[in-house]
Structures are given as C-alpha cells and as structure tokens.
Amino acid sequence: MSVARLRVxxxxxxxxxxxxxxxxxxxxxxxxxxxxxxACAEEPGARVVVDCSRLEFCDSTGLNVLLGARLKAEAVGGSVHLAAMGAVVARVFEITGAGAVFTVHDTLDAALAE
Structure with missing residues (x-):
C-alpha cells in the first residue's frame, strides 16, 4: 500500500x-x-486563505483539519477562507454541509481581494 502524498x-x-x-x-x-x-490560524487576528486549486481529493479527516483550524482562528479573532475548490473537493463540502460554515471564494485572487 502506498501512502498518498501531500505537499503544503x-x-x-x-x-x-x-x-x-x-x-x-x-x-x-x-x-x-x-x-x-x-500555526497560521493560531496567530491573533489571522486571515488564513486555503488555496484548494491543487487539492485533488479531500476526505472527512481532511475536512476535520479545516474545521479545526477555523475554530482556532475564530477563537483568536481570525478567519479561515477557502478558495478555488475543484469539483471533487467542492462535492465533499456540499454533501456534508461544511461549505456553509466557511467563506468560499471562486478564485484565490477573489479571496485576497476581499
């Protein structure tokens, strides 16, 4: 079994x-x-943008990492935004309803312009 690779x-x-x-x-x-x-989310007042454009797949564990970071950011007056989700990743958020708790942007540029 090979471990799926992720670069951040x-x-x-x-x-x-x-x-x-x-x-x-x-x-x-x-x-x-x-x-x-x-680490980014825990900085007071942080505005974290997760650029999902290169994310090929996201399961519930990945979703929980994003949700956890959102809670940490909000606890210190910050926020986590999601940008440029592909259809496969967007579907996970649609099915679970998690998209409703994040600010989701169509593109990274849109997220940075806000």
Missing amino acids: DVQRHGANAIVTPAGELDHHTAELLREPLE
Missing part, C-alpha cells in the same frame, strides 16, 4: 497567510496540513 506550501500576502495543499488530503496525509494550517 505557506506564503504571506499582506495580512493573509496562504496555505496551499497539493495532492490528496486524507487520513494518511492530514497531519501534514494540520501543523502549518493551525
């Missing part, structure tokens, strides 16, 4: 932290996203 890139864009997971986000790889995402 974090960049700063003004007041925003842009977290870009690339690959498959599932129970094998969720910890690779959790640490950098929560």
Whole structure:
C-alpha cells in the first residue's frame, strides 16, 4: 500500500497567510496540513486563505483539519477562507454541509481581494 502524498506550501500576502495543499488530503496525509494550517490560524487576528486549486481529493479527516483550524482562528479573532475548490473537493463540502460554515471564494485572487 502506498501512502498518498501531500505537499503544503505557506506564503504571506499582506495580512493573509496562504496555505496551499497539493495532492490528496486524507487520513494518511492530514497531519501534514494540520501543523502549518493551525500555526497560521493560531496567530491573533489571522486571515488564513486555503488555496484548494491543487487539492485533488479531500476526505472527512481532511475536512476535520479545516474545521479545526477555523475554530482556532475564530477563537483568536481570525478567519479561515477557502478558495478555488475543484469539483471533487467542492462535492465533499456540499454533501456534508461544511461549505456553509466557511467563506468560499471562486478564485484565490477573489479571496485576497476581499
């Protein structure tokens, strides 16, 4: 069995932290996203944008990482935004209703412009 691979890139864009997971986000790889995402989310007043454009798959474990980061950000006056979700990833949010608790943007540029 091969472990699905996930790469996570974090960049700063003004007041925003842009977290870009690339690959498959599932129970094998969720910890690779959790640490950098929560580190950004725990900064007081943080505005974290998760660029989902390179995310090929997201299961419930990955969804829980995103939801957990959202709660941490809101606890310190920050927020987590999702941008550029592909159809496969968007479907997970649609089925679970999780899209309703996030601010979702069609593109990364739209998320940064807000």
